[in-house]
Amino acid sequence: MAIEEIRQDLKDHDGDKSDEKVQQIEMSAAAASDSSISMPPEGYKLYRRRFAGIVGFVLLNIVAAMGWTWFGPISNQTAAEFDITLDQVNWLGNVMAVLYLPTAFLIPGIVTRWGIRRCTEIGAVALVLASWLRYAGTAKSLSHQGSYALLFFGQIFAAIAQPMYQTLGTKYSETWFDMRGRTTATMIIAICGHFHSFREPVPFTNKSEANPIGGALGQLFSPMFKDTRQSLLILGAITSGIAPCFLLVGNAPPTPPTYAASKPPGSLRSLLYAMAGKPPSRDVSMTVRERLDFAIIIVVFGILVGATTCFSILTNQILEPVGYSSDESGFMGACLLLTGVVAAIVTAPLFDRVFTYHLALTAKICAPATAIGWFSLIWAVKPNNTAGLFVVMTVIGIGSLPLLPVALELACEVTRNAHASSAILWSIGNVVSIVFVLSQQALRAGPDGQPPLNMKRALIFNGVFCLVAGVTVLLLKGEQTRKKVDEEKRDLALSTLNPQPS
Numbered sequence: 001m002a003i004e005e006i007r008q009d010l011k012d013h014d015g016d017k018s019d020e021k022v023q024q025i026e027m028s029a030a031a032a033s034d035s036s037i038s039m040p041p042e043g044y045k046l047y048r049r050r051f052a053g054i055v056g057f058v059l060l061n062i063v064a065a066m067g068w069t070w071f072g073p074i075s076n077q078t079a080a081e082f083d084i085t086l087d088q089v090n091w092l093g094n095v096m097a098v099l100y101l102p103t104a105f106l107i108p109g110i111v112t113r114w115g116i117r118r119c120t121e122i123g124a125v126a127l128v129l130a131s132w133l134r135y136a137g138t139a140k141s142l143s144h145q146g147s148y149a150l151l152f153f154g155q156i157f158a159a160i161a162q163p164m165y166q167t168l169g170t171k172y173s174e175t176w177f178d179m180r181g182r183t184t185a186t187m188i189i190a191i192c193g194h195f196h197s198f199r200e201p202v203p204f205t206n207k208s209e210a211n212p213i214g215g216a217l218g219q220l221f222s223p224m225f226k227d228t229r230q231s232l233l234i235l236g237a238i239t240s241g242i243a244p245c246f247l248l249v250g251n252a253p254p255t256p257p258t259y260a261a262s263k264p265p266g267s268l269r270s271l272l273y274a275m276a277g278k279p280p281s282r283d284v285s286m287t288v289r290e291r292l293d294f295a296i297i298i299v300v301f302g303i304l305v306g307a308t309t310c311f312s313i314l315t316n317q318i319l320e321p322v323g324y325s326s327d328e329s330g331f332m333g334a335c336l337l338l339t340g341v342v343a344a345i346v347t348a349p350l351f352d353r354v355f356t357y358h359l360a361l362t363a364k365i366c367a368p369a370t371a372i373g374w375f376s377l378i379w380a381v382k383p384n385n386t387a388g389l390f391v392v393m394t395v396i397g398i399g400s401l402p403l404l405p406v407a408l409e410l411a412c413e414v415t416r417n418a419h420a421s422s423a424i425l426w427s428i429g430n431v432v433s434i435v436f437v438l439s440q441q442a443l444r445a446g447p448d449g450q451p452p453l454n455m456k457r458a459l460i461f462n463g464v465f466c467l468v469a470g471v472t473v474l475l476l477k478g479e480q481t482r483k484k485v486d487e488e489k490r491d492l493a494l495s496t497l498n499p500q501p502s
Contacts, residue, residue, distance in 0.1 A: 043493045045255040050176035054185060056248030057172060058192040060123065061165040062217060063242045067130060067158040068096050070222045070235055078228050082151070083144045092155050097434055099159035104167050104427045108268040108420040116172055120246040123164035128243050130157035131236035138229035165189075167426050170408050171265065171419035176250070178257040179486055180352050183359075187348035187405035191341055259489035260482050266417035271424070274415070289477055290414040294421070296476045297414070300367055301407045301425050303469040306432030307374055307462050308336075308400055310440055317444070318455040323383045336393040340401030347402045351409075359410050360478025363403065370399030371470025375463035378456070413480040436462070 071078055075089045110119050137150030169189030173182045225231040256262040263283075270284045275294065279285035286294070311318070316329045324332075351359060373396040380392050411421035440458035447453065 043255075043496075044178070044257050044259075044490060045253065046178055046181075046257050047176070047253045049250060050185075050253070052248040053172060053176060053250055054188055056120070056245040057165060057169065057189045059242050059245045060120065060127070060161075061189060061192045063239050064123070064127060064158065064162040064165050066217055066221070067127070067134075067155075067235065067239070068093065068162055070231070074222050074228060074231060081228050082147050084148050088148060092151060095152065095155050096159040096162065097430055099156065100163050100430045101427045103160055104163040104423040104430075105268060107164055107167050107423055108265070108271075111168070111171060111419050112265045112267045115251040116168060116175065117246070117249055117251040119164050119168055120249045123161040124243040124246040126157045126160040126164075127239050130154045130161065131232075131239040133157065135229075135232045135236045138232055163423075163426065167422045168419060170412050170422045172249070174258075174412060174418045175252050175261050176257065179356070179483055179490075183351040183405050183409050184348040186408050187344050187402075190404045190408065191344055191401065258486040260416065260418075260486050266420060268420040268423065271415055271417045271420040274417075284417065286415065289479070290481070293414045293476055293478055294411060296472055297407055297411050297478075298425060298428050300363070300469045300473045300476075301403075301411075302428040302432040303465050304367065304370060304400060304403065305429035306436040307466050308396075309429075309433035310436035310462060311374075313437055314440060314455065314458070317453075318381060318459065319389075321449075321451045321454040322381055324386075328386065332389055332393050335390055336397040336400075338397070339394045340397035343398040344401045344405065348405055351406070356483070357480055359406050359413070359480060360476050362406050363410065363473050363476060363478065366399045366403050366406070367473040368470035370396055370403070371463075371466040373399060374466035378459045378463050381455075381459060410476075410478050410480075413482045414478065416482050436465075 071089055071092050075086060078084075078092075079086050079089050107119060110122070131154070133150050134154035137147045137154065139147070142150070169186050172189065173185035177185045221234070222231050225234060252261075266284050270280055273279055274284050274286045275291055277288075277291070312333060315333055316326050319329045319332070320326070347362075351362070355362070373392050376392055380388050408422055408425065411425055412418045415421040440455065440461055443455070443457040443461055445452070445454045445456065
């Protein structure tokens, strides 16, 4: 009855805007009602074991990413040893990118039904199977076709594992950490997976900006051994040693750290219905503003991840025609990576403890700065401009990697569905990456270009799309609804446990 009276009063004063305002009131009322039921009698708690789970996620994420990028630096060697073409070697990476999307969309359903721990178990089993199937493919008694088939099936199992550890970061941080640690936990998991080599001799499509450390290690280790057989044996041994780390990841703490962590996980289906304006219940409903914000986050995240991925794959092909060596290309890629990782490590704790309600503002600053950096490459990629390129790489690194946890956490805030929103963002980023790589390869100049085989048109393509992302992010409001509700319920719990004397 009270809601109906408010609705009528709002219509008298605000006309068409009344429905959205009433929806916000109904959502707040629903949250308050739920919190009174789900609030633990002893209050919200944090457990030290949450850090063990972070360690488990980091190690598993790194190992999964290493398998994704392992064949990149040894692609020519692999092609020669197995008597296969470079295109076939490239598909050992491409198959993981292609399978990423359907696998990521299955993960929210697994979490909803069986929890985080079961996802990590499935991923660990898939990693072990992937490693030893790949090694079995090196048996000298097999035909070339048989060897390649085992390598390919091994990569299919690896494709199952990688998105499980990548997309679960936000859900784990929401389940085990409070408002003063969630962004940092998300950042640690996000940067510890995969980063494509900046010294790749041939196209080898995969994801890049997402989770840089693991992929970098994969690129570093794989060329260190005398042949592909020994290389895959070492990878299998490393994977088998790390796989049991799923035991470090708990499903959920006995007492949740926040109100958001006390709620049952939402499904991908419920988020899609909420985005369409037809939520199955009031608990998962989103206002028009929140739906618009999530759409903006998807566009910006997808374009910037795609741009970084594409550049990381094509770095040598972009820079070599204008006179830079593969070593110089590698150093520039390392500059982007290292400055970005340092910036992410420094800024994430500040978002948790100092600039707690400034995620949207950060995105509005970092995304345009990063876009300008990408756009400037159109003119910066020229002979004898090493210092200028290092400056641009630094700007892009500092602007882009800290955006990973910011975008992921903002998506959680506006959707209040951590794992489904993360799955959508990573999947869109992967799809855009594939489209960007294929498009920019097609834009390469011919042998008669000036200089031959230059990538000027590809840089224009990349820069224009990044500018679109940089402008689009300015439309973001990004109200941190989840955080506000968590703080309200925390204060209510404290006042209940420690009542003030009258």
